[in-house]
Amino acid sequence: MKIDVRGEICPYPMMKTAEALKKLDGDESLEVLTDHAPALGTIPWEAAKNGYETTIEGAADSEWRLTLRKFEKEAKPQELLANLQEQLAALNVSE
Amino acid sequence: MSTNVEVREASGQGQFLSGRVAARIAVVAVVVLFLAYLALVNATLAVMWLFGLAFGVILQRSRLCFASGFRDIFLMRDAGTMRALAVAIGVATIGFWLVMQMMVPEPSFGSLPAAAHVIPIGLHLVVGGVAFGFGMVIAGGCVSGTMYRIGEGYVASWASLAGILAGLYLSTLTWNWWWTNHIKDMPVVFLPKWLGYGGAVALTLLALAGIVLLSYWWEYRSGPMPNFALGGKNEMPPMRLGAKLRQMYDLVFVKGWPIAVGAIALAVVNVFIYIYSRPLGVTGELSAWSDRIVSGLFRIQAPALLGVDGLAGCNLTLGAGSWWTSEGLFLDGGLIIGALVAALLANEFKVRLSPVKRRYVQSLIGGTFMGYGAGIAIGCTIGAFFSAIPSLGLNGWIFGFSLLPGAYLGVQVIKRIP
Numbered sequence: 001m002k003i004d005v006r007g008e009i010c011p012y013p014m015m016k017t018a019e020a021l022k023k024l025d026g027d028e029s030l031e032v033l034t035d036h037a038p039a040l041g042t043i044p045w046e047a048a049k050n051g052y053e054t055t056i057e058g059a060a061d062s063e064w065r066l067t068l069r070k071f072e073k074e075a076k077p078q079e080l081l082a083n084l085q086e087q088l089a090a091l092n093v094s095e
Numbered sequence: 096m097s098t099n100v101e102v103r104e105a106s107g108q109g110q111f112l113s114g115r116v117a118a119r120i121a122v123v124a125v126v127v128l129f130l131a132y133l134a135l136v137n138a139t140l141a142v143m144w145l146f147g148l149a150f151g152v153i154l155q156r157s158r159l160c161f162a163s164g165f166r167d168i169f170l171m172r173d174a175g176t177m178r179a180l181a182v183a184i185g186v187a188t189i190g191f192w193l194v195m196q197m198m199v200p201e202p203s204f205g206s207l208p209a210a211a212h213v214i215p216i217g218l219h220l221v222v223g224g225v226a227f228g229f230g231m232v233i234a235g236g237c238v239s240g241t242m243y244r245i246g247e248g249y250v251a252s253w254a255s256l257a258g259i260l261a262g263l264y265l266s267t268l269t270w271n272w273w274w275t276n277h278i279k280d281m282p283v284v285f286l287p288k289w290l291g292y293g294g295a296v297a298l299t300l301l302a303l304a305g306i307v308l309l310s311y312w313w314e315y316r317s318g319p320m321p322n323f324a325l326g327g328k329n330e331m332p333p334m335r336l337g338a339k340l341r342q343m344y345d346l347v348f349v350k351g352w353p354i355a356v357g358a359i360a361l362a363v364v365n366v367f368i369y370i371y372s373r374p375l376g377v378t379g380e381l382s383a384w385s386d387r388i389v390s391g392l393f394r395i396q397a398p399a400l401l402g403v404d405g406l407a408g409c410n411l412t413l414g415a416g417s418w419w420t421s422e423g424l425f426l427d428g429g430l431i432i433g434a435l436v437a438a439l440l441a442n443e444f445k446v447r448l449s450p451v452k453r454r455y456v457q458s459l460i461g462g463t464f465m466g467y468g469a470g471i472a473i474g475c476t477i478g479a480f481f482s483a484i485p486s487l488g489l490n491g492w493i494f495g496f497s498l499l500p501g502a503y504l505g506v507q508v509i510k511r512i513p
Contacts, residue, residue: 007447009235009251009454010163011170015510035445037351038158042171062443 002031005039006063013039018046021068032066033059040064115442122439126432133425139372143422146368147429150375153364154243154430155437156347157357161476162231162240165502172317174310176354180481181306183358187485188303190366191374192296195287195487202287210373212408213488214473217281219273220493223472223479226464227494228501231476232509234258234461238377238475241462242427246434248446254458255465260385262466263378267386267397267411273471274401284489295487302492303484348440365482372422374486376478377430378469379409380423385466387414409478411470457512461505468501 003020005013013036020030030052032043043066044054052068059065126148133141153159164176195208207213231237234255236244241259244252286295334342352360365375386397403410418424438444449455469475472494474483480498483491 004450007449008451009249009449009458010160011166011235011509012451012454014171035447037443038160038163045173046171062445 001028002033004033006033006035008034008036010036010038011042014042014046017043017066017068018050021047021050021052027070029070030068032068033063034066035063037062037064040066043068119440122436126436137420139422140420140425142371143425144429146364146371146375147426148433148436149364149429150239150361150426151243151246151430151433151435152437153357153360154239155246155434155443156441157352157354157360159354159357159361160240161237161481162235162502165228165498166232166506168310168313168499169503169506172314174313178307178310179355179358181303181310182355183362184481184484185300185303186359187362187365187481188296188299188487190362191369191485191487192292194366194369196292202285202292205288207283207285207407208486210369210407211285211486211488212374212376212474212478212483212491213283213285213486214406214408214410214479214483214490215278215281215283216488216490216493217277219278219281219471219473220479220490221497223468223470224494224497225468225501225504227468227472227475228498228503229505229508230258230262230461230464230466230468230501231498232461232502232505234458234465238381238465238469239430239477242377242430243434246431246436246444247438248444250447251449251454251458254455255462258459258462258464259378259381259466259469260388260462261459262463262468263382263411263470264385264389264397264466265463266467266470267382267400267413270403270411270470271398271401279402286487286489292487299484299487348437349442351441361481362485365485369482374408374478374482375426376409376423376474376482377427378466378475378478379412380421380427381466382409382470383412383414383421383423384418385414386412387418390414406473408483409469409474411473453512472497 001020001024003016005016008016013032013034017030017032017039020032024030034040034043040056044056047054047068051071053071055067055069057065057067130141130144130148133144159179160176161180164180167173167175168177191211195202195211198208199206202208227237231240234241236252236255238259241252241255245256286298289295290298361375368375389395390397397413400411400413403412435444465475469479472479473490474480474494476498479494480491483494485491
């Protein structure tokens with residue numbers, strides 16, 4: 001599933017992602033297109049709580065594509081979250 | 096360690112010597128030339144412009160959002176922003192204390208330090224705080240948040256600003272009722288009058304420390320949380336001076352700042368601006384704009400406001416006099432332009448139209464609640480909270496705690512607006 005939340009104001013990018021996650025079937029992945037930098041902090045966090053891992057890539061200036069995939073094996077939110085901060089630090093934006 | 100979040104940058108992003116450099120230098124040059132021009136014609140306006148720019152840069156770089164500070168406590172059970180605010184308010188409290196102690200060394204006689212945001216306590220703070228807290232969640236940002244997002248290119252924030260101005264005008268129309276029936280009879284509680292500066296500062300810092308502890312309890316009460324060890328891997332190779340400077344430039348102007356850094360920087364700015372003239376405040380000036388707009392467009396004269404001359408802080412103001420000589424214009428204008436410049440430097444400026452049309456209506460309505468609340472509570476999250484608690488008045492605490500139920504109500508409502 002793909003959602004485009006560009007232009008959405010805070011906190012809708014995160015809320016719409018959380019809603020979309022509930023609608024996914026089985027191992028389906030979710031692609032989120034956003035231009036709201038604070039969402040890069042909130043969406044992976046929300047995703048991890050639900051057992052999804054996040055890949056972030058720059059799509060254009062100030063636009064990012066987040067891909068949320070079901071965590072391999074069983075969901076381990078603690079492990080997902082523990083690595084989140086370090087990996088976000090590598091991204092050229094703040095949380 | 097597994098890599099659950101991979102980061103791939105878009106090509107060309109963040110290049111130091113790209114074609115955009117000339118444009119960036121031009122924008123910075125215009126802002127600095129304007130500063131030089133102001134310094135020649137009116138030094139106070141130049142200083143206010145500088146403070147405003149710093150305000151905007153700090154908010155944009157750290158994305159410090161008072162609305163999310165209150166909202167995310169309920170929406171995400173995340174109190175991190177609130178924690179950063181509590182620490183920053185503690186820093187400002189120490190600075191304000193030193194300033195106020197110099198002005199009024201002996202507070203027990205009952206005189207108040209000039210310009211300290213100490214105002215009468217009462218129901219107006221509660222009603223205003225709840226309305227403000229509700230409005231800022233509905234609109235997706237408080238007053239200063241709305242202004243820095245205008246600088247980032249959010250079109251919906253213009254609707255919020257229109258709402259804020261409308262709400263401030265509504266509160267101008269009802270102010271005399273509030274004053275006559277309630278505010279004029281309510282006490283001003285300046286904590287050092289009863290506790291001395293030492294006692295008041297100690298009590299304030301203890302209460303802030305209590306908030307920090309409570310914020311952790313709130314996050315951890317559902318069970319253990321992952322442990323983010325500080326430090327991490329350090330595999331940085333040695334670098335040349337050029338690369339080091341580039342790294343530092345990126346750290347300040349391209350990568351975002353941690354929210355606590357932004358909050359503490361804003362607290363330091365607040366102490367400096369108080370040393371210069373008065374604590375940070377945003378909405379007093381905006382209320383003058385709303386009156387100027389209404390009286391200019393519709394030739395309607397707002398009623399004279401009772402009692403406001405005796406109030407410190409962001410009291411409502413009628414727009415007498417010129418736009419261009421008002422200190423607040425340059426502070427508030429500097430906030431927007433500072434955020435714009437910071438966003439341009441970081442490649443984060445973009446005209447962002449909301450794909451959902453009702454978001455504009457939502458921003459307008461939320462803004463109106465905020466404007467009305469800020470009008471009767473004599474300030475927003477900056478003037479009546481961030482500047483008020485360090486002023487050692489009880490009013491800052493009452494307003495702050497009233498924001499919480501407002502934000503809670505706002506969260507319940509936005510969950511139901513698709």
